[in-house]
Amino acid sequence: MEGKWMSSQSQSPNFHVLAKIKEFTRSIVTDLSNGQSPVILIHRFRNHCTNPNSNCFCGSNLPCGKDVLTLCRESHVHRIDVMLKVLLIVQKLLQENRHCSKRDIYYMHPSVFSDQSVVDHAINDICVLMQCSRHNLNVVSAGKGLVMGWIRFFEGKRLFDCISSPNKVHPIPVHVEEVKDIISVAHYILVVEKESVFERLANDQFCSANHCIVITGRGYPDIPTRRFLRLLVEDLHLPAYCLVDCDPYGFDILTTYRFGSMQMAYDTKHLRVPEIQWLGAYPSDAERYFIPKQCLLSLTAEEET
Template structure:
């Protein structure tokens, strides 16, 4: 029909979660995350009905996994860092991506993404920024070109002393996926530094999960890794 599902009012059930310093209406329903910034709320499905967005946040943080989202909630991360946190719980669905796009366009806040250091985490990162191949026609409604990669980088293990036992060898399927992603023209044209990190992952032949950064202390991710990366601008 040469139009997006957005124009046809086709809405899928949302899978994403949000918490942090933001308040808005979805129709007549109020989402008051500010009253309890470390409590998770479902991402609203009817994004076109959202209005009156208010925030005192300094930035938006997108995390790949619900387990990391929950760790940030348990550590009262939003209280200490005045941010908004969103997770798509893996590959983000359409409501999550549309909602994130709306927040960035409306609030003009920096937006950072934290994913596992593996081919699938990298693919999730590119889905947020550039959209997916299956929904390429809808990229203008779903992509977030402002998003920056906070981590985890293939170069992080040496910098943050990740033990070798936390590094897993890339499988044959992992290597095949990386090689295919390296051929994507937009990586070379728009985010060449991302492509260099992806090549480094393939060269080193290892991957690791975000949780590996907290192997020395559970609070390392929330108290050191994320704040230091943002404050020192160690993002790409």
């Protein structure tokens, strides 16, 4: 059941994913018919390079080991069961050309899934098996990102005209693959960690004085925000800067934008923005500018770990 990692071809993404689902389920039925337990190989990925002397981002391009699932091991049975239930839902979504959220999927079988994280894990397994991104499954995240500034684009037939009022806040599109006809006169992209900072910039008419695009993921960025930022950097060839707090959470958010997340390391090459540059206070600034220790916050036990 281990497929080759291949580039996309001429047919629609739905066609390819549906074909792979059919091939995968047929192999399971064949094994069961022959009295054998299916063996499901799921590649594992990392989102960093393991060469300490390298400054590249090759870690997420190739798998690094496999999870071997089989019905012969009791601990694997539930994982396979959940994956097949989610796969059936995905197949129906693709056949009917509909979309739904991860939360919608959870509520279809809450007694089986028991927790949202179980569904999330199954979706990641399916993406790796089908060699695709989550949006190719017609599974979307509830968007929470915001954008403003000197940009205009379409999401399908819906127009997002930020240029006519650059300080007006717009939601980042959930269906980023449908974003097209991007027009911008911005000089750079600014990503801010917190919604409160984003709102302050909007209230201060920041974009009127600065020809830029401002984005926030409102904390840890969701997938649409990361994909949208990646799309803008690729299409507009603009420098991108990230303003985060000088604490472990801020660093984690910065690295999520730049390198991707461990949970979705298999798809990091479509989500990371390695060009993004860090703005804000550095830990070394405390000594460089002789900031009194009473002005600094101590790390909590959770932050230290």
